[in-house]
Structure formats: structure tokens, C-alpha cells
Amino acid sequence: MSALTRTPAPVATTGPTAARTRRARYRRTALHVLALAVLLVLLYPLVWLLATSLKPTDEVLTSLKLLPSHFEWDNYTTALDGVGGVGVGRLLGNSLLISAGAVIGNVVSCSLAAYAFARLRFRLRGVMFAFMVATMMLPQHAVLIPQYIIFNKLGMVDSYWPLILPKFLATEAFFVFLIVQFMRGLPRELEEAARIDGCGPFRIFRSIVLPLTRPALITTAIFTFIWSWNDFFTQLIYLFAPEKFTITLALRNFVDQSSTSAYGPMFAMSVISLLPIVLFFFAFQRYLVQGMATSGLKG
Amino acid sequence: MTSVLRTTPRPADAAPSSTPEGRRPRRERQGPAYIFLSPWILGAVLLTLAPMAVSLYLSFTDYNLFDPPHWVGLRNYTEMFTEDPRYWRSVRTTLLYVVVAVPLKLGFALAVALLLKGMRKGKGFYRSAFYAPSLLGASMSVALVWRALYNDGGTVDEILSGIGIHTGGWVSDPSLAVFVVALLSVWQFGAPMVIFLAGLQQIPGDLYEAASIDGAGRTRQFISVTLPMLSPVLFFNLVLETIQSFQVFTPAFAISGGKGGPADSTNFYTLYLYERAFSASHMGYASAMAWILLLAIGAVTLVIFRTSRSWVFYANEGA
Numbered sequence: 001m002s003a004l005t006r007t008p009a010p011v012a013t014t015g016p017t018a019a020r021t022r023r024a025r026y027r028r029t030a031l032h033v034l035a036l037a038v039l040l041v042l043l044y045p046l047v048w049l050l051a052t053s054l055k056p057t058d059e060v061l062t063s064l065k066l067l068p069s070h071f072e073w074d075n076y077t078t079a080l081d082g083v084g085g086v087g088v089g090r091l092l093g094n095s096l097l098i099s100a101g102a103v104i105g106n107v108v109s110c111s112l113a114a115y116a117f118a119r120l121r122f123r124l125r126g127v128m129f130a131f132m133v134a135t136m137m138l139p140q141h142a143v144l145i146p147q148y149i150i151f152n153k154l155g156m157v158d159s160y161w162p163l164i165l166p167k168f169l170a171t172e173a174f175f176v177f178l179i180v181q182f183m184r185g186l187p188r189e190l191e192e193a194a195r196i197d198g199c200g201p202f203r204i205f206r207s208i209v210l211p212l213t214r215p216a217l218i219t220t221a222i223f224t225f226i227w228s229w230n231d232f233f234t235q236l237i238y239l240f241a242p243e244k245f246t247i248t249l250a251l252r253n254f255v256d257q258s259s260t261s262a263y264g265p266m267f268a269m270s271v272i273s274l275l276p277i278v279l280f281f282f283a284f285q286r287y288l289v290q291g292m293a294t295s296g297l298k299g
Numbered sequence: 300m301t302s303v304l305r306t307t308p309r310p311a312d313a314a315p316s317s318t319p320e321g322r323r324p325r326r327e328r329q330g331p332a333y334i335f336l337s338p339w340i341l342g343a344v345l346l347t348l349a350p351m352a353v354s355l356y357l358s359f360t361d362y363n364l365f366d367p368p369h370w371v372g373l374r375n376y377t378e379m380f381t382e383d384p385r386y387w388r389s390v391r392t393t394l395l396y397v398v399v400a401v402p403l404k405l406g407f408a409l410a411v412a413l414l415l416k417g418m419r420k421g422k423g424f425y426r427s428a429f430y431a432p433s434l435l436g437a438s439m440s441v442a443l444v445w446r447a448l449y450n451d452g453g454t455v456d457e458i459l460s461g462i463g464i465h466t467g468g469w470v471s472d473p474s475l476a477v478f479v480v481a482l483l484s485v486w487q488f489g490a491p492m493v494i495f496l497a498g499l500q501q502i503p504g505d506l507y508e509a510a511s512i513d514g515a516g517r518t519r520q521f522i523s524v525t526l527p528m529l530s531p532v533l534f535f536n537l538v539l540e541t542i543q544s545f546q547v548f549t550p551a552f553a554i555s556g557g558k559g560g561p562a563d564s565t566n567f568y569t570l571y572l573y574e575r576a577f578s579a580s581h582m583g584y585a586s587a588m589a590w591i592l593l594l595a596i597g598a599v600t601l602v603i604f605r606t607s608r609s610w611v612f613y614a615n616e617g618a
Contacts, residue, residue: 031417035425038411042432042486049444050453055390060447113339122332132339135347137538139546139596140342141589145357148349152364169342176339189466201331215483230437232549233569237577255557263447270440281434285329285427288434296535 010142039203049274053267060263064230072264079268083250084242090274095246098163099228105167106175106224107217113170114179115205119191120198135173140233148237162238163231175220178295182216183209219291226277247273307480358587362534368498375587386588388563392477396567397544400481405536408488412495413525426493433489442483442553445530449479449554470554474566480565483550491536499525500534527612534611538603545596568592 021284052060053075055068062256080089117129129161170176186209194204210217235249249272281288331341360368360373379386410473410517415425435441451468459466502525510520526533551559551567559566559574566574568588576585 028417028419031414032421035411035414035418035421038414039425039428044428045441045444045486046431046435048448049440052447062541069559080430109338109342112335116332116335116339120332120335122329123338125332127337128340129341131343135343137542137596137600138347139434139542139589139592140492140571140595142354143347143350144354144589145586146353147346148461148576149353149582150345150350164347164349166342168338169346170339171342201335205335205501230439230549232439232552233573236552237316237573248439251453252552253555254443255553256441266443267447270443274435274438274440277434277438281427281431289426289430290488292430292493293497296491296497296532296539 002257028262045295049267049270052265053271055264057264058120058268074125074216075264075268076272078262078265083245083253086242086250088242088247088250088269090273091245091247092276094160094231094244095248098160098246099225099247101164102167102222102228103221106170106172107221109156109168109170110172110175110220111179111210111213111214112205114174115162115209116182117176119209120201122285132173132176135171136177151238158240159237159238160244163234164226172224175224175296176219178291179213179216181215186212203218205258215287216291217286218284222280223291229277231278282296320521340384343513354586355435355587358590360583362582362586364582365370368583371583371604373583379587379591381582385563385571386565389566389568391557392492392564392566393531393547396477396481399478399539400484400545401540401544403481403485404540405491405533407485408491408536409495409529409533411488412499413490415496416499421574425497430489430493432489436483436487437549439549439553441549445479445483445550446554449482457588458472473560473562476554476561476564479554480547483554484547494532494536495529498529530611531613534603534607536618538600541599541603542596545592547600 048066051066051068054071054073055075056070056072057075080088082091113132117125117132122250143174147166148157150293151157154161156162156165163169172248190208190212191204199207227281230248232248232252236244236252237257239245254262254269331338340356357368359370359375362368367432411429415429418425432441447470449456453470454469455610456466456468463611464474466472468478494546506524506528506545507520516524546569547567551565551570553567555561555570559570569592572588572592573587575581
């Protein structure tokens with residue numbers, strides 16, 4: 001499209017250049033108006049969430065106005081009490097603990113595996129790499145029940161181990177693949193030089209490859225954090241005790257209730273649960289967008 | 300390990316990667332690789348390969364987690380296919396969802412990517428803003444928002460009533476509830492959009508110039524230049540989104556009140572699998588369901604791969 005706007009069509013452009021650039025400017029303005037309009041519709045549910053979290057409960061369902069008649073800050077104080085006697089602070093802390101564990105596990109184990117796949121030679125390398133890529137397509141349900149049995153036998157059900165331990169074993173192939181793609185793009189000269197200077201593979205990995213791979217590692221860390229934070233299925237299966245609940249699981253209590261009496265506090269809690277993701281997004285959106293873009297290219 | 304490397308003479312730096320070097324050092328160099336790989340190998344064996352085998356075995360048994368598995372042969376499968384209408388309902392719901400959500404999502408993603416490609420200013424801002432729903436949308440919070448928006452008396456319902464369409468709430472209507480989940484998925488078109496945009500930017504501009512010199516109009520250029528050049532990315536997005544759509548869970552759980560309602564209309568495959576395994580303790584039956592899901596995803600992926608030969612165009616291949 002941009003090529004079209006920049007290159008003048010060979011036919012039917014007899015008008016003076018001034019008119020042509022004016023037309024191009026109109027076109028660009030129209031594009032912006034269109035993009036902003038689409039964006040407005042897209043972001044409406046999020047604005048609605050924010051507004052509703054401040055509405056008195058009886059207004060949530062009866063009034064279609066976006067803004068509340070008065071701001072009901074009590075929704076937030078109610079939300080802070082949490083669910084089932086477990087405060088929001090505790091719920092957030094639990095979510096944070098799981099996500100932090102997952103981040104460390106994924107960054108460490110995936111970068112180790114990725115370095116081997118990207119730079120080292122070993123027998124069965126092709127087979128193992130193909131298997132790793134194939135597991136990206138594997139539905140988690142195919143391994144779900146035996147994994148549950150394993151963790152049950154180990155006495156780890158209703159603990160955070162089933163949520164964190166697999167990350168230390170590089171089970172999320174998407175990240176291994178992402179880091180491999182990135183490492184393959186690094187120049188080999190530095191490693192060659194280090195090898196000549198007498199560095200072994202571990203030294204090369206730690207002192208040369210790892211620092212250069214930082215953008216991919218940051219991307220891995222952010223995605224892991226957000227996905228762990230949003231995760232619901234695994235938490236639903238493995239966690240039972242209310243004091244071990246994450247903020248996502250606590251929100252689940254509102255799902256079962258057919259009564260709408262707690263609408264205001266429910267959405268206040270929703271806003272609180274989204275805050276870390278929003279903060280992460282604003283801080284790191286460059287890495288997120290680039291990480292997503294590179295995952296679909298090369299190959 | 301370092302000493303081994305140091306004493307290994309590099310033969311005149313000749314192509315260090317492509318040719319495997321002498322027999323002796325090659326053997327010793329495997330060690331470090333396996334140390335780097337050990338967490339992954341452990342995970343692949345203990346948490347992927349072995350569980351897959353066990354799950355296949357369990358699918359031929361009756362197992363409730365407490366008593367030892369009891370071999371029943373193909374009974375889980377025959378029951379699933381011939382005696383369980385809820386199973387088929389969940390299959391239909393999931394297929395309907397995949398068929399609606401994936402093309403719509405990719406269509407929006409491509410449309411917005413094309414819109415942004417033509418921009419000089421603000422592209423970065425839009426790209427990030429359009430991507431935001433992709434991250435937030437996977438959460439329980441947003442699923443709850445969706446449920447409220449499409450509920451009886453919710454915003455969407457009221458707007459539709461305003462233009463004379465009375466639905467009485469999509470969430471409680473068995474014929475509409477599945478589309479609420481689908482629309483939530485479409486709303487998260489940001490990830491494929493970002494990938495499309497990156498792909499669009501790699502198409503060389505002179506292709507368009509050549510096409511316009513040949514007299515190709517805008518539509519013609521889209522069909523003859525953009526789509527073929529973008530087909531590998533389209534293929535990637537299609538495979539990824541299809542696989543993910545088969546496994547939708549959180550929004551289905553939230554919108555259906557955790558039970559797949561109303562009238563099983565949002566009892567998605569994974570939701571039913573979860574219920575069989577963890578509420579009804581039919582682990583064997585659920586394992587059989589998991590294997591059919593695995594085979595179905597494998598088959599669909601294979602079909603996409605096979606047909607891709609006729610529509611995916613790799614610039615560096617032919618020519």
C-alpha cells in the first residue's frame with residue numbers, strides 16, 4: 001500500500017505536484033482517522049471495565065452510561081478484602097511467586113537448550129530439534145493427565161511445584177525456538193575468537209552468547225510472566241487451598257455465582273489483576289511486539 | 300573440557316561449522332552439548348514422551364486416580380463415538396468455533412496490518428495499541444468483561460435492541476453463546492497482525508513498482524504481489540491459530556459459568572475433557588479424548604501443510 005501512495009501512478013496524474021501531495025496528505029489523514037476509529041472500538045471493553053469497576057452495583061446492569069453517577073471507591077476496598085478470607089495482597093503475592101518462578105525457570109532452561117541447538121554439534125541433533133519444534137504443536141491435554149498423576153504421586157498437588165518445576169525443564173518449546181532463532185543471527189566471529197583464546201563452551205555461553213542474547217531473553221521473561229499470570233487451566237487443576245489461590249483463581253469464584261450482587265467489586269478485582277500486565281506492557285511493549293514479529297518470520 | 304578444546308587444532312579455520320572435524324575430537328565435544336541440553340532432555344522424556352505413552356495406555360483403561368487402571372480395550376473410544384451425545388456436541392461446538400474464529404481473526408489481522416503499513420507516522424504506537432488486547436484478552440478478567448457485555452441487558456444487547464434486533468443476551472442463548480467466545484478470540488488479533496505487518500515490510504517495494512508499470516491496479520497488486528509474498532506468513536499464522544483455537548478453555552469456562560452452559564452450548568472440547576477427568580474422575584475416558592484431540596490437531600495441521608504446497612509461495616525457491 002505504501003508503495004502505492006509514494007509512487008505516482010503513471011496514468012491520470014496530469015495535475016500539478018501540489019495537488020498530488022495534498023491528495024496524499026488527505027489519504028494519510030483518512031488512514032489515521034480509520035485506525036483511531038478501529039482502536040476506539042477495540043479498546044472500549046477495557047474502558048468499560050475501568051468505568052464499571054467504579055460504579056455502584058445497581059448501576060452496572062441498569063445504566064448504559066459509561067460513567068457512573070458517583071464513583072464507588074468502596075468497590076476497591078471490598079475487592080482488597082479478597083475472596084474467602086484471603087486478601088488481595090496475598091492473592092497477588094501468590095501469582096507473583098508463580099510467575100517469578102516460571103520466568104527464572106524458562107530463561108535459564110530455554111537459553112541453555114537453545115545454545116546447544118543453535119551452536120553445538122551432537123548426535124541426534126536434527127531429530128531432537130524436530131521433536132522440539134513438534135512439541136510446540138502438542139496440545140497440553142495429551143500430557144495433562146499423566147503429568148497430574150506424576151505430581152500427585154510426588155505429593156505436589158495443591159502446591160506451586162507443578163506450575164514452576166516444568167519451566168525449569170524447558171517444556172515451553174516456543175521460547176527455546178525463539179531464542180534459537182535469535183542466536184542463529186549472532187555473528188560467529190566473537191565465539192571463534194574466544195575459542196582461540198582458550199574459552200570453553202560454558203565460558204563462551206556465559207560471557208559472550210548470553211549477553212548478546214539479552215533481547216530474546218527479555219522477550220522470553222516478559223511473555224512467560226504474562227502467560228503465567230493469565231494462566232487459568234493449570235492453576236485450576238493443581239491448586240485447591242484458598243490461601244494458595246492466585247488472583248486469577250480467586251476471580252473464578254465470581255464465575256460460578258449466578259448472583260450479580262458483587263458486580264462492582266468483581267470488576268474492581270479484575271482491574272487489580274490486570275494491573276501488572278498493563279504495567280509490563282507499557283514498560284516492555286517494544287520487546288513484546290518485536291518478539292512476536294520475529295517468531296513468525298525467518299524459519 | 301576447556302583443555303580438550305584448546306588442544307584441538309582448528310584446521311586452518313576452514314568452515315568450522317559445516318564440516319564435522321576429525322573423528323577423535325568430535326566424540327569428546329558431545330559432552331558439553333548434552334550438559335546444556337540436560338534440562339530439556341529431562342523435560343522431554345519425563346514430562347512429554349513418557350506422559351504421552353502413559354496417556355495412550357490410560358485411554359484403553361478405566362481409571363479414577365485411586366484404584367489401579369483397569370484395561371477395557373476400546374470401550375472408551377466406542378462409548379465416545381457411539382453413546383455420548385455430549386461428546387459430539389462438544390466436537391461440533393469446538394469445530395464451529397474454530398471455523399468462525401480463525402478466519403475472522405486472521406482477516407482482521409491482515410486488514411489492520413495493511414492499514415498500518417501505509418502509515419509513516421505513529422506506526423509504532425498503533426502496532427502496540429492493537430497488540431494490547433492479545434495480552435490482556437487471555438485473562439479471566441477480560442473473559443468476565445465479555446460475559447457482562449454480551450449478557451442480557453449488557454451493552455451489546457442494548458445496542459442491538461436499539462437498532463431493532465432483540466437477542467435477550469447472547470450468553471444465555473444456546474445458539475449464540477459460542478460466538479461470544481469466538482468474538483473474544485477475534486478481538487485478540489494483535490499477535491497475527493504484528494506478524495503480518497513484519498511480513499509486509501519485507502516485501503520489496505520494486506515488486507509493486509514493476510506491477511504498477513505493468514498497469515496493475517490496487518486490487519490486482521494485492522492479489523498478485525502481496526498475497527503470494529505474504530503466503531508463508533499467512534501459513535504460519537493459520538497453523539498457529541488453528542492449533543490454539545482447538546484448545547480454547549479460559550473464556551469458555553468464564554462465559555459458561557464453568558459448566559459449559561447454557562444447554563451444553565459452550566461445552567468446548569477441553570471443557571468437557573476437564574469435566575470428565577477432574578469432576579467425574581474418568582481419567583481413562585479423558586485420556587481417550589485427549590488422544591483424539593491430538594490426532595485431530597495432527598490431521599488438520601497435516602492437511603494445512605499438504606494444501607500449502609499449492610498456495611504458499613517461497614520467493615527463494617522457484618524463480
